[in-house]
């Protein structure tokens with residue numbers, strides 16, 4: 700494979716708004732006796748709930764697998780199957796594996812690009828931290844939702860509890876970092892068009908996620924989120940080579956739809972051409 704050149708990084712950042720209660724499961728092993736059996740994930744230092752980058756990324760990837768109709772061809776553990784291309788011919792035309800990466804298996808050795816997307820962990824905004832701190836709840840920063848399973852014949856009821864971050868909580872800034880690579884300077888512009896198409900795949904994943912759910916109990920109302928106040932910042936290769944070249948703000952105060960309708964790809968291509 701020819702040498703891979705980084706042409707720049709796109710930083711997509713903004714706020715994640717929990718439109719309904721959000722349950723991203725944590726570890727119940729650490730709980731005291733009498734604690735709830737279905738807790739949310741928390742930062743070990745300050746006990747604040749957060750959104751792991753792995754949760755966002757994994758959900759987006761799973762939704763994109765289905766969107767692009769990709770086969771579930773890899774087993775993870777005993778019961779979980781996911782999509783990951785196993786052959787170079789498949790990988791070369793698979794936007795999901797190109798964006799999110801593949802495990803280094805022998806058949807693909809030396810025939811893949813670096814993983815293009817990084818999704819950071821996202822923490823409570825200062826506003827939500829203050830509001831949840833002041834709220835009078837039984838648990839730190841969260842609510843306990845009780846659901847009832849009802850026997851269809853006898854109507855006997857069994858309650859079950861789940862800890863959630865309340866609706867209206869905001870997390871941010873979240874950050875997704877997407878790298879643009881090229882292999883051959885002679886056809887750089889054509890390759891960059893493809894690279895920006897891969898970034899659009901990330902936006903598709905975010906849009907699919909907004910219409911699906913994050914975390915658990917989504918079919919019962921939890922986990923509806925919105926990506927809000929989005930900004931796109933581009934750091935070209937020159938920014939890394941020369942400290943005097945600043946990153947460029949490509950878009951701000953947009954949502955996913957308005958971003959995709961905008962001319963952001965032209966702006967990024969122009970920034971690269973100008974160097």
Ligand SMILES: [Zn+2]
Nearest residue numbers: 783784793796
């Ligand atoms: Zn694939």
